[in-house]
Amino acid sequence: xxxxxxxxxxxxxxxxxxxxxxxxxxxxxxxxxxxxxxxxxxxxxxxxxxxxxxxxxxxxxxxxxxxxxxxxxxxxxxxxxxxxxxxxxxxxxxxxxxxxxxxxxxxxxxxxxxxxxxxxxxxxxxxxxxxxxxxxxxxxxxxxxxxxxxxxxxxxxxxxxxxxxxxxxxxxxxxxxxxxxxxxxxxxxxxxxxxxxxxxxxxxxxxxxxxxxxxxxxxxxxxxxxxxxxxxxxxxxxxxxxxxxxxxxxxxxxxxxxxxxxxxxxxxxxxxxxxxxxxxxxxxxxxxxxxxxxxxxxxxxxxxxxxxxxxxxxxxxxxxxxxxxxxxxxxxxxxxxxxxxxxxxxxxxxxxxxxxxxxxxxxxxxxxxxxxxxxxxxxxxxxxxxxxxxxxxxxxxxxxxxxxxxxxxxxxxxxxxxxxxxxxxxxxxxxxxxxxxxxxxxxxxxxxxxxxxxxxxxxxxxxxxxxxxxxxxxxxxxxxxxxxxxxxxxxxxxxxxxxxxxxxxxxxxxxxxxxxxxxxxxxxxxxxxxxxxxxxxxxxxxxxxxxxxxxxxxxxxxxxxxxxxxxxxxxxxxxxxxxxxxxxxxxxxxxxxxxxxxxxxxxxxxxxxxxxxxxxxxxxxxxxxxxxxxxxxxxxxxxxxxxxxxxxxxxxxxxxxxxxxxxxxxxxxxxxxxxxxxxxxxxxxxxxxxxxxxxxxxxxxxxxxxxxxxxxxxxxxxxxxxxxxxxxxxxxxxxxxxxxxxxxxxxxxxxxxxxxxxxxxxxxxxxxxxxxxxxxxxxxxxxxxxxxxxx
DNA sequence: GAGCACTGC
Numbered sequence: 001x002x003x004x005x006x007x008x009x010x011x012x013x014x015x016x017x018x019x020x021x022x023x024x025x026x027x028x029x030x031x032x033x034x035x036x037x038x039x040x041x042x043x044x045x046x047x048x049x050x051x052x053x054x055x056x057x058x059x060x061x062x063x064x065x066x067x068x069x070x071x072x073x074x075x076x077x078x079x080x081x082x083x084x085x086x087x088x089x090x091x092x093x094x095x096x097x098x099x100x101x102x103x104x105x106x107x108x109x110x111x112x113x114x115x116x117x118x119x120x121x122x123x124x125x126x127x128x129x130x131x132x133x134x135x136x137x138x139x140x141x142x143x144x145x146x147x148x149x150x151x152x153x154x155x156x157x158x159x160x161x162x163x164x165x166x167x168x169x170x171x172x173x174x175x176x177x178x179x180x181x182x183x184x185x186x187x188x189x190x191x192x193x194x195x196x197x198x199x200x201x202x203x204x205x206x207x208x209x210x211x212x213x214x215x216x217x218x219x220x221x222x223x224x225x226x227x228x229x230x231x232x233x234x235x236x237x238x239x240x241x242x243x244x245x246x247x248x249x250x251x252x253x254x255x256x257x258x259x260x261x262x263x264x265x266x267x268x269x270x271x272x273x274x275x276x277x278x279x280x281x282x283x284x285x286x287x288x289x290x291x292x293x294x295x296x297x298x299x300x301x302x303x304x305x306x307x308x309x310x311x312x313x314x315x316x317x318x319x320x321x322x323x324x325x326x327x328x329x330x331x332x333x334x335x336x337x338x339x340x341x342x343x344x345x346x347x348x349x350x351x352x353x354x355x356x357x358x359x360x361x362x363x364x365x366x367x368x369x370x371x372x373x374x375x376x377x378x379x380x381x382x383x384x385x386x387x388x389x390x391x392x393x394x395x396x397x398x399x400x401x402x403x404x405x406x407x408x409x410x411x412x413x414x415x416x417x418x419x420x421x422x423x424x425x426x427x428x429x430x431x432x433x434x435x436x437x438x439x440x441x442x443x444x445x446x447x448x449x450x451x452x453x454x455x456x457x458x459x460x461x462x463x464x465x466x467x468x469x470x471x472x473x474x475x476x477x478x479x480x481x482x483x484x485x486x487x488x489x490x491x492x493x494x495x496x497x498x499x500x501x502x503x504x505x506x507x508x509x510x511x512x513x514x515x516x517x518x519x520x521x522x523x524x525x526x527x528x529x530x531x532x533x534x535x536x537x538x539x540x541x542x543x544x545x546x547x548x549x550x551x552x553x554x555x556x557x558x559x560x561x562x563x564x565x566x567x568x569x570x571x572x573x574x575x576x577x578x579x580x581x582x583x584x585x586x587x588x589x590x591x592x593x594x595x596x597x598x599x600x601x602x603x604x605x606x607x608x609x610x611x612x613x614x615x616x617x618x619x620x621x622x623x624x625x626x627x628x629x630x631x632x633x634x635x636x637x638x639x640x641x642x643x644x645x646x647x648x649x650x651x652x653x654x655x656x657x658x659x660x661x662x663x664x665x666x667x668x669x670x671x672x673x674x675x676x677x678x679x680x681x682x683x684x685x686x687x688x689x690x691x692x693x694x695x696x697x698x699x700x701x702x703x704x705x706x707x708x709x710x711x712x713x714x715x716x717x718x719x720x721x722x723x724x725x726x727x728x729x730x731x732x733x734x735x736x737x738x739x740x741x742x743x744x745x746x747x748x749x750x751x752x753x754x755x756x757x758x759x760x761x762x763x764x765x766x767x768x769x770x771x772x773x774x775x776x777x778x779x780x781x782x783x784x785x786x787x788x789x790x791x
Numbered sequence: 792g793a794g795c796a797c798t799g800c
Contacts, residue, residue, distance in 0.1 A: 091797055236799075249799095251799060251800080253798090253799040254799085265792095278798095281798090281799085282799060282800090373794070403798095404795080428797080433797085433798095434798080450795070450797090451796070451797095452795085463795050463800095484793080507797095507798090515800095572799090604795095676800090737792095740792045741792095741794085743795065758795080760795080761793080764793075
């Protein structure tokens with residue numbers, strides 16, 4: 001059938017009405033699903049059950065039962081079942097959906113109430129909104145009353161019930177791997193259990209700012225103290241902790257900075273790495289540092305908290321550390337597969353949405369799609385077909401959700417709808433971990449995601465659409481079972497599912513590791529290749545990072561970190577950008593360089609205009625930015641920032657941003673970043689007055705100096721204009737095109753420098769500036785072989 | 792003449 005998305009809505013609707021729709025196949029359930037067989041299910045064939053039947057489909061962890069914690073042999077003395085190793089998945093079965101426990105381990109099967117863990121939304125990342133809540137209850141009496149209230153809730157958490165066993169284990173071991181699923185309460189309770197017995201502080205890391213802030217605020221309430229006193233947090237731009245704070249939630253990046261300042265982490269007696277299974281570059285690095293530190297410090301305890309999958313790997317990494325398992329509290333989620341996947345993901349998504357809407361009980365639908373393009377297409381189609389769908393079914397309201405969407409648009413997914421309406425949230429991976437949408441009962445999973453892959457041989461990155469891992473598919477499905485039983489409809493076959501990789505490839509093995517390597521050097525690691533990497537990025541990748549750092553003069557001929565390198569590591573920037581600032585300082589154009597670098601550190605600042613007013617916006621930008629038009633995009637953001645700061649009030653700023661398709665929120669972040677960088681530069685140079693004469697300096701902007709400073713960081717990101725108007729890179733001679741979003745697009749110049757080299761339909765240079773050929777020799781002779789670079 | 796997931800200091 002392969003219905004094209006270009007079809008009109010009438011036709012589309014008709015096709016859904018007839019019996020061509022065969023997806024997704026649904027398994028008969030024990031639970032009442034009266035409405036399920038409306039309309040489109042006649043053609044369904046019963047799926048063949050394997051072996052143990054229906055139960056095998058269901059992730060045991062999502063059963064609504066509470067289970068006792070099971071610990072390793074050392075916590076013996078009871079007749080409770082034990083577990084210290086995660087069993088290998090049976091071959092041919094569904095490994096990621098098999099939990100390391102047997103039926104007999106369940107000690108209780110009573111139904112649980114609504115999960116009590118506070119829903120974490122991304123809103124509170126904005127301190128303006130966060131500070132307005134929770135006021136007035138700050139009296140000691142009020143805090144204690146609230147804590148007593150919360151204690152009753154805490155006692156129902158699986159991990160609370162196992163407190164004694166967990167504690168007895170933790171007191172005997174230096175390293176523990178603790179597996180706890182969603183709803184177990186591990187992130188809030190375990191650190192609190194430890195507070196009375198820790199002499200020094202407890203650090204708990206999180207991959208995301210919002211999570212650190214929300215956990216700290218919850219736990220502080222539970223502990224009956226004011227946020228920032230006994231329990232606090234520390235994230236970039238926001239610190240609510242004191243030297244006497246006993247329990248500190250921080251982002252993993254923050255703990256890494258602390259390691260660079262104090263390699264022994266002397267202020268902590270326990271470090272907990274939470275969400276270790278996400279395998280971000282930073283958590284991976286932390287785990288390596290901790291391994292080294294454990295050999296040095298006898299009084300340090302380390303707890304690695306994770307979802308199930310990486311437990312054995314973590315255990316091996318920490319010399320066979322024991323694994324504790326805590327049952328989560330999620331509701332049952334049935335997984336259903338398609339039998340004939342379509343080539344067109346938008347097509348099969350729309351069909352699945354319509355069928356779920358027609359056939360399933362009330363509850364919102366969360367759809368996982370790879371990117372903005374697919375999401376926007378689906379939203380448009382759904383808006384058109386919604387009025388044509390059967391009147392018996394709820395009216396569907398499509399809502400997009402992705403990171404570059406303005407905050408007000410994102411907020412719509414949290415607003416409840418009136419009766420007879422059903423939210424269909426079409427989201428990227430943002431909804432897999434970062435944003436939790438309430439009310440979701442059905443998940444539709446395309447099985448796809450976008451992944452950025454760094455190719456160090458070419459010095460470029462590509463953004464690919466790729467299948468998710470089993471772990472990711474399980475996580476996505478779990479989003480349907482947070483409030484009650486749910487269903488996950490997978491837009492791929494069960495056979496395809498079995499072929500998916502077990503886990504997502506760790507980020508570090510597909511990333512540019514220049515910055516991690518500089519951090520290691522700063523922390524005193526000499527032998528980068530043989531450092532205890534949880535995942536070694538590979539020799540090629542490491543050598544390319546070391547070479548890059550050498551070119552940036554962060555490392556000397558012996559591979560030792562230089563004074564410059566130490567300063568670069570301190571700045572909260574990529575090494576290239578740090579190098580640029582230090583060069584700019586020498587050449588007297590620091591202020592302008594800081595402005596530009598701040599803009600470059602903020603994502604989605606200069607937005608893609610909508611298609612209908614694209615030409616108009618582009619023209620406005622180029623008329624406004626005289627220097628940008630002549631010298632390129634670095635000068636453009638400098639000009640834009642100057643305009644932005646000249647406005648009197650935020651209303652004018654907002655309006656101006658809107659007209660030029662710029663992000664107001666982005667500029668607010670630029671100002672924060674700029675302040676932070678200025679502070680760092682002041683402390684590095686010990687010159688308090690470094691930025692005092694800012695206004696005068698703007699009047700005498702030395703453009704060649706600024707561009708040469710940037711060239712010092714981006715020597716290898718340069719290309720030469722050819723007679724046929726194409727450009728070839730100075731490093732490998734590859735063909736490269738100026739991205740049409742650049743102000744330099746369509747111009748013929750001698751040479752260009754760019755910040756990003758991205759391969760999509762072809763190799764594109766993004767964020768392009770005009771440079772002179774002579775500068776390449778002047779600034780980049782030590783990197784570029786003369787014969788290759790200019791001919 | 793493109794169109795890009797997510798996160799962190």
